[in-house]
Amino acid sequence: MTNAQGPAPTFRSDVTVELVRSAATDTDVLWAARVSTAGEQSLDAIGQDPEKSKGLINFLMRDRHGTPFEHNSMTFFISAPIFVFREFHRHRTGWSYNEESGRYRELQPVFYVPAEERKLVQVGRPGKYEFLEGTPEQHEAATASMERAYTAAYTEYREMLDAGIAREVARAVLPVGLFSSMYATCNARSLMHFLSLRTKDERGKMPTFPQREIEMVAEQMEQLWAGLMPLTHAAFSEHGRLAP
Numbered sequence: 216m217t218n219a220q221g222p223a224p225t226f227r228s229d230v231t232v233e234l235v236r237s238a239a240t241d242t243d244v245l246w247a248a249r250v251s252t253a254g255e256q257s258l259d260a261i262g263q264d265p266e267k268s269k270g271l272i273n274f275l276m277r278d279r280h281g282t283p284f285e286h287n288s289m290t291f292f293i294s295a296p297i298f299v300f301r302e303f304h305r306h307r308t309g310w311s312y313n314e315e316s317g318r319y320r321e322l323q324p325v326f327y328v329p330a331e332e333r334k335l336v337q338v339g340r341p342g343k344y345e346f347l348e349g350t351p352e353q354h355e356a357a358t359a360s361m362e363r364a365y366t367a368a369y370t371e372y373r374e375m376l377d378a379g380i381a382r383e384v385a386r387a388v389l390p391v392g393l394f395s396s397m398y399a400t401c402n403a404r405s406l407m408h409f410l411s412l413r414t415k416d417e418r419g420k421m422p423t424f425p426q427r428e429i430e431m432v433a434e435q436m437e438q439l440w441a442g443l444m445p446l447t448h449a450a451f452s453e454h455g456r457l458a459p
């Protein structure tokens with residue numbers, strides 16, 4: 216649907232993650248680890264003894280031999296609000312990013328609103344706070360405020376574009392709840408570090424405090440990664456969910 220000001224704003228509560236390309240298997244870890252002792256013959260040994268392979272991956276994880284987990288690559292296409300990407304892009308090591316441009320294309324009015332199950336009330340102090348369920352009234356208030364603010368901001372954006380103002384200038388009025396998209400490429404080691412900070416899991420050795428929306432992205436990435444590298448994923452969780 217469109218109106219005089221461009222397409223009508225839409226509101227979403229989900230984030231999406233797609234695995235667009237990968238060269239990432241448990242075998243890649245074994246190959247990299249064994250080359251130091253077995254040279255090229257290590258390739259033949261892989262797959263011959265699954266229990267030994269599992270044992271080696273567990274040993275590498277437990278003793279934090281990290282580099283064998285770097286010889287692989289995964290590219291994800293992620294759609295999420297800009298405030299999630301601001302947190303995401305703080306992860307510098309072993310990551311490559313390309314995000315859609317607000318200079319070269321007109322931004323589409325897709326905005327984030329919290330789902331009913333998103334906890335809304337923060338109690339406690341920084342580093343120690345927890346989140347509690349919001350009441351139905353609080354959910355209604357949050358959704359209504361956000362939708363009003365998003366719609367007003369988008370109307371101003373469109374009006375500036377209609378007045379001939381450059382996209383890169385007009386975008387200044389758009390809020391961080393606007394959806395963006397990016398490709399993010401990483402390896403298993405850098406992904407494990409990201410997951411160690413951006414997911415909450417009782418098997419984790421360290422306490423974590425991820426914002427729920429980046430955790431929603433992280434959970435989908437973890438599930439896709441677990442399908443590619445099940446032994447590495449299992450060892451990560453078993454050994455405290457810290458990057459080796």
Ligand SMILES: Cc1cc2nc3c(=O)[nH]c(=O)nc-3n(C[C@H](O)[C@H](O)[C@H](O)COP(=O)(O)OP(=O)(O)OC[C@H]3O[C@@H](n4cnc5c(N)ncnc54)[C@H](O)[C@@H]3O)c2cc1C
Pocket residue numbers: 305306307308309408412413423424425426
């Ligand atoms: C719950 C939470 C709250 C946060 N709150 C804030 C906040 O209030 N303000 C804020 O600015 N940020 C905040 N951050 C972001 C945080 O400070 C990190 O920037 C982010 O988590 C990325 O972590 P990282 O630097 O370990 O990751 P990466 O950049 O991927 O680095 C991975 C690892 O490489 C090593 N490394 C990378 N660069 C260097 C370097 N220059 N020198 C030495 N070692 C290096 C470190 O061992 C590092 O752990 C928060 C993060 C979390 C999870």
